[in-house]
Amino acid sequence: xxxxxxLKARVRELLAEKNAVMLAHxxxxxxxxxxxxxxxxxxxxxxxxxRFGAAHPAQTMVVAGVRFMGxxxxxxxxxxxxxxxxxxxxxxxxxxxxxxxxxxxxxAHPDRTVVVYANTSAAVKARADWVVTSSxxxxxxxxxTANDEKIIWAPDKYLGSYIQKQTGAxxxxxxxxxxxxxxxxxxGVLDLKKVYPDAAVLVHPESPDAxxxxxxxxxxxxxxxxxxxxxSNKHYIVATDKAIFYKMQQLAGxxxxxxxxxxxxxxxxxxxxxxxxWMALNSLQGVIDALEKGSGRVQVSDExxxxxxxxxxxxxxxxx
Ligand code: 13P
Ligand code: SF4
Numbered sequence: 347x348x349x350x351x352x353l354k355a356r357v358r359e360l361l362a363e364k365n366a367v368m369l370a371h372x373x374x375x376x377x378x379x380x381x382x383x384x385x386x387x388x389x390x391x392x393x394x395x396x397r398f399g400a401a402h403p404a405q406t407m408v409v410a411g412v413r414f415m416g417x418x419x420x421x422x423x424x425x426x427x428x429x430x431x432x433x434x435x436x437x438x439x440x441x442x443x444x445x446x447x448x449x450x451x452x453x454a455h456p457d458r459t460v461v462v463y464a465n466t467s468a469a470v471k472a473r474a475d476w477v478v479t480s481s482x483x484x485x486x487x488x489x490x491t492a493n494d495e496k497i498i499w500a501p502d503k504y505l506g507s508y509i510q511k512q513t514g515a516x517x518x519x520x521x522x523x524x525x526x527x528x529x530x531x532x533x534g535v536l537d538l539k540k541v542y543p544d545a546a547v548l549v550h551p552e553s554p555d556a557x558x559x560x561x562x563x564x565x566x567x568x569x570x571x572x573x574x575x576x577x578s579n580k581h582y583i584v585a586t587d588k589a590i591f592y593k594m595q596q597l598a599g600x601x602x603x604x605x606x607x608x609x610x611x612x613x614x615x616x617x618x619x620x621x622x623x624w625m626a627l628n629s630l631q632g633v634i635d636a637l638e639k640g641s642g643r644v645q646v647s648d649e650x651x652x653x654x655x656x657x658x659x660x661x662x663x664x665x666x
Contacts, residue, residue, distance in 0.1 A: 353630040354381055360637035361385050366406035366429075368633065369395050369419070372567045373625040374410045376592035378431075378633070382410065389593060391568040392418075392464050393479040397662060399423060408636055409644070410628040412437045416644040417468045421654045422662075430642040431632025435624040437465045439552075442522030443501035445469035452498060455518060459495040461487065462657070463502050465524075468646045470500070472653035475660075480551055480566035482665045483509050489664075491515040504528070508551045508558050526622045527552035530585040532560050534608025538583055545581035545605065548573055553585050557607070561585070574598040583607050588620045 354377070361368060370382035370389050379389045387408075388398040392415060399407055399419035406427045409416040412435045420428040443462075448470050452460055462474040463483070471477055478486050487509050490497060499506040500520030504527070510517045530553045539545055539560075548570045549561035558564055563573040567590055574582050575597040582598070584590065585607035594604055606620055636642040646654070 350377060350630065353634065357381055357630060357633050357637070358385060360634065361408075364406050364637055365404055366408060366637060367402055367404040368408045368410065369399055369415075370628075371395060371411035371415060371625065372571070372593055373587040373589045373622050374628045375626070376589065377630060378410045378628055379589075379592055381630075391479065391481055391566050393481040393566070393661075393665065394568060395419070396422060396464070396479075396658065397665075399428075400662065406637075408633055410633065411435070412440075412465075412622070412624050413644075414440055414465050414467070417646055417654075418464065418658060420644045420646045421468060421471070421651050421658055424646075424648075424651055427640075428644040429636035429640065430644055431629055431636055432627040433642050433644070435627045437622075437624060438525040439463060439465040439501045439522055440467055440470075443467075443470055443520060445473070448500060448520070449473055451500070451518075451520065455498055457496060458498045458518065459490055460498045460500075461490070462500050463505060464661075466501060468650045468654045471657055472650045474654075474657040477654075477657040477661045479661070480505060481568060482661060483551075484512055486661070486664055487513050487515050487517075502552055504554055504558070505551045507555055508564065524552040526587055526620060527585070528554055529609035529620070530554065530557045530607050531610050532556035534610075535560050535583055535585065538605060538608060542581040542583070542603075542605065544579055545583045546573070546577050546579040547583045547607075548585065549607075550586035557585055570594070571597055574602065574604065581605060586620075587622050587625065589622075589625065 368382040368387035400422040416430040460474045461476045496516040501522035506519040546562045
């Protein structure tokens, strides 16, 4: 604990010295979330991180999250220095959607509007008409469908399938998934509900269809946190990364009991165990190295940035 305190003190000092601001996703270590908040930065979902970064005047930003979040900040604010505690922090959805194969998919369906999830590389975004996050995907696809647009959706097949069912949109789905959310099991959730019959089931839409079907609330990280804060149930079964419990408990209050939704396995059989291995790469030492040495600097080429900024800005304008 003493070592943590001295690392935290060093981060505070460096942020002030460099006039830098820190953004942290709800899935990062609670120590980083608390520090980002305390130093005037933000703790948020991926949409709010993008919005906060684009609007904040600081010249240097430390983005604690995964690679696409750093790239989004850089695309929206090319004049700023964007640093990440660990550049290896990727995402299985980003890895599951290589730009060449995606370009072929788009080329094969030129009549379709290309909608990509924010969890993608700058190159994939550069090919898209729209970027969406789980906070705004339903509203944006609803609007496109009202305009009779047919859609290509990538990369998350579960989020895509959920949106397709909700909106009735004509969507061609890319076949990829989040390794964390795809581990949740509907049977495990229902078994746990037998033990806590009053429990509300909160599910991130990157989870498999069967898990989404047993949910009381389906939503982005910020929407799930709001649900836990506003509902009156005592117990909540939560199907998303367990680092969210820090903010969720804080806003829901100490009397509510948050339970992890069961995953398919444990120990060696569980690849992710409800915690994203890439989000877990973010550390206090990584923040210090980034600010002291300029390591973890996110670079996006001008060519990609100019193209990727268009669908990203469209998302921000739509949700403003
Ligand atoms: P949110 O946009 O809901 O924060 O989700 C980001 C993410 O990576 C979920 O796995
Ligand atoms: Fe990607 Fe899943 Fe990790 Fe979110 S939790 S960053 S979707 S791998």
